Amino acid sequence: MIKKGSRRNIRIFRRNGDTLWVDLDRFLNLGDLNANPYLEAGDVIYVPPRGDVVHIYGAVKIGARTAYELRPGETVADLIELAGGLREDALPEAELVRFKDDGITKERYTLDLNKILHSNPKDPFYLKPGDQIFIRHIPNWRPRAWVEVRGEVRKPGPYPIEDGVTTLSEVIKEAGGFTEHAFLKKATLERRQAQYVLPDPEFERLRQISSVMGGLEKMKPLEYDYLKTRSRENRNLLAVDFEKLFVQGDKSHDVVLRYGDLIYIPRKWETVTVSGQVEHPGMIPFVEGKDPDYYIRRAGGYTQRADKGNVQVIRARTQVWMRKGEVKSLEPGDTIFVPERSEHDWWGLIKDASAVAGQLATFIILARSIANM
Known part of the structure; x- marks a missing residue:
């Protein structure tokens, strides 16, 4: 459909003589199925030229678009609805600018949005072609802050906070505390709002180098190691030790929360996973204090194709990869990866x-x- 075609006054002519009206804006913006009827065999679709338009600017939910085709009898309330409704930061008063017949002189009207939207006025404010509605934002408005708690707490879900004031322990208390299955060693606090996360220019620089053919070869070994490590990490995680805070009472880990934070308390792992070139890969019951060799033996030992000198342990809590010789004992949820020995083309x-x-x-x-x- 070309830009000059109507989106709100499309007509469908049926063979039985009925005429149906199509309003694509109501269907796409509001999900109104009645505005987009199903077609039948023999239907004729007529798209007339676009009619007169009105404009709406400011604190509406579909703010990327400002111009809407006007249909007869529509009101200010209808246009606000079509634009997705008001945002939370909308002022309760709006301004309507209307041009007189000379096309130059303006009339200005102050609109009480509470009255227009939430009551049933006997004399609705009807729109005219060319009307412009300005809905301004509340100065210095901040969204109602909340955080989300998932996993092994008594009452998981969203919780309201005072941004930058409410602490981690206060929200956990409000969530009813931990269940008996909570695994505090692996609990995380993720700061999902990008505005609170510091950029990492060095990581971005190395990532751009790696995207160019031959870029990895130009890196120093330490730079490559940094890129590899940071790529595996969740850069939005805060360094919080839940065990020290909630078991040992170390208040230095009782951080203040920000809008959108995600607190995740996983369930206790009772196994260690052995993957790769072992006879019986899978999960092995966790035994306190046992080293990687114990779990490899429990998995049936190495296969003939195993690269025994390059076995890796992936820590469940940090996702850090470590060589087997560097690990004295494992923790629940850890993974042992036994790679395949490289084949030589003799x-x-x-x-x-x-x-x-x-x-x-x-x-x-x-x-x-x-x-x-």
């Missing part, structure tokens, strides 16, 4: 060595020939 190596030897022999013969001349 035939390819022999062919390459033969080619080099042949070139070397040719060079020696050529050198001797030149020396004897």
Whole structure:
């Protein structure tokens, strides 16, 4: 449909003589199914030119669009509804600007939005072509702050907070405390609002380098290690030790919360996962104090294709990868990964060595020939 075509006055002519009206804006913005009827065989769709328009600006939920085609008999309340309704930060008064017949002189009207939207006025404010409605924002308005608590608490869900004042322990108390299955070692606090998360220019620089062909080869080993580690991390996590706060009473971990924070209390893990080149990969019951070799043995031991010298342990709490020799004991939820040993292309190596030897022999013969001349 071209831009000059109507979106709100489309007509469908039925073979039985009925005429149906289509209003795509009401359907797309409000989900009004009656404004987008199903077609039947033989229907004729007529899209007339776009009619007169009105404008709405400011604190409405669909603010990216300002111009709407006007249908006969529509009011200010109808236009606000079509624009998704008012935002929370909308002032209760709006201004309507209307041009007189000369197209130059303006009339200004102050609109009481509470009266227009929430009562049933006997004399509704009807719109005229070219009307402009301005709905201004409340100065210095801040959204009602809340955080979300998920997982092993008595009452998970959203909780209102005073942004930058309410603490972690206060919200956990309001959520009824932890269940007996809570795994505090792996509990996390995620700051989801980007405005509160500090940027990492070095990580972004290295990420851009890695996206270019051959970029990884130009990195120093320490830079590559930093890129790899930061890529695995959730950069929005705050460094909070739930065990120290709620078990040992260390108030230094009782951080203040911000709007949109997510508190996640996982269920206790009772297993360690062994993955990769072992005879029986899967979950092994956790035993306090046992090292990786214990769990590998419980998984049936290594296969013939296992790369025993490159076994990795992935910590459940931090997602950090560690070599097996660096880990003395495991924690519930940890993963042991046994990679596959690389296959050597011996035939390819022999062919390459033969080619080099042949070139070397040719060079020696050529050198001797030149020396004897």
